[in-house]
Amino acid sequence: MESKNIVFNAENRERLQKVLAQAGVASRRHAEQLILEGRVTVNGDTISALGTKVGIKDHIEVDGKPVERFEEFQYYLLNKPVSVITSASDPQGRPTVVDLMKDVPTRVYPVGRLDYDTSGVLVLTNDGELAHRLMHPSYGVEKTYRVWVQGPVGINALERLRQGVLLEDGNTAPAKVERVSGVLKRTNLDSKGDHLEVLEVTIHEGRNRQIRRMFAAIGYPVVKLERIRFGTLTQEKTLCSGAYRALTRQEVKELRSTVGL
Structure with missing residues (x-):
């Protein structure tokens, strides 16, 4: 009918x-x-x-x-570890972010993705409209990443990131890039004896493995990647890897305001 x-x-x-x-x-x-x-x-x-x-x-x-009609939405902030899939399930049987949320009484879903080998701030919710807007590029929600690369990174390479990098799926939008530190020595990531430099990069797009592809395109493959901010939410030192907490009403209000809700 x-x-x-x-x-x-x-x-x-x-x-x-x-x-x-x-x-x-x-x-x-x-x-x-x-x-x-x-x-x-x-x-x-x-x-x-x-x-x-x-x-x-x-x-x-x-x-x-x-379809279960939710009368009250739930919102959580997870400090995603590496080696965890940002998905509700995985056919290969690998642990997922939903597995980490088993104590949550309501089924929630990740907003966007963090790569298997990327850690940091991840929002999970059952508020589908908010999730849709947070992920949609037209709303321009900013994400900030801390990036470890074999340095030092040349000024010309940084300018390429700031102006936009040509990838196989087109040019990226200009990124905000800041040096967090000078070259680091003798780190536990320093497997080849090279020095690492730490940068913070802010983008508002959400392409697959975008940060890693951007740095590979300018000749500085990523050694470690961590998301430290998503919209109005920032990483917390008190939230250890794999831990999560419910968002406060004020945090939800600010997050919804960001996308016009």
Whole structure:
């Protein structure tokens, strides 16, 4: 049955794809695809048209599984360790960030990704609309990374980062780059006897392995990478690797304000 012939509860209705995103089923864009593929039903009727609105009393299923409608969203900050997958599951059986959140009573999902070998600040939530906006490049949410490379890094290389680097998927947007220290000697990362330099780089894009590819493109492969800021949230020394905490109401308010919510 076509959705235009279906009558749903009229009070407090929202677009179906928005409700799916808010429930943590998928990003809004992916939710739209699920609808177009006919994988979503409302009150037993298959929906295949975008723009359909639903009320709180409507029963929604995706691929035959009921969608849990969250009355209260949960927000967490995780200090992601290396060797952990930023995903809800992994076919290779490697540990995931969701595995680290088993004590959380509500299922939450990572906002964006941190590479397997990258550590640091990661937000997890069941607020699909906030997650969508935080990840969407049009909102320009800044992420700051601490980067260890074999140095010293030349000024021309730094300027290339600040102006944008040509990668296989196009030019990157200009990055903010600052030296954190001079060349470091005798570090535990110094496996080849070379000296390491520490930089802080801020970007607002979210391409796959972007920081590593940017530094490889200018001739300075990354030795270690750590995200120290995501939007308004910064890394905390008291939050050890693998630990997490709930965000405060003020932190959630500031994070939502960043993306116009």
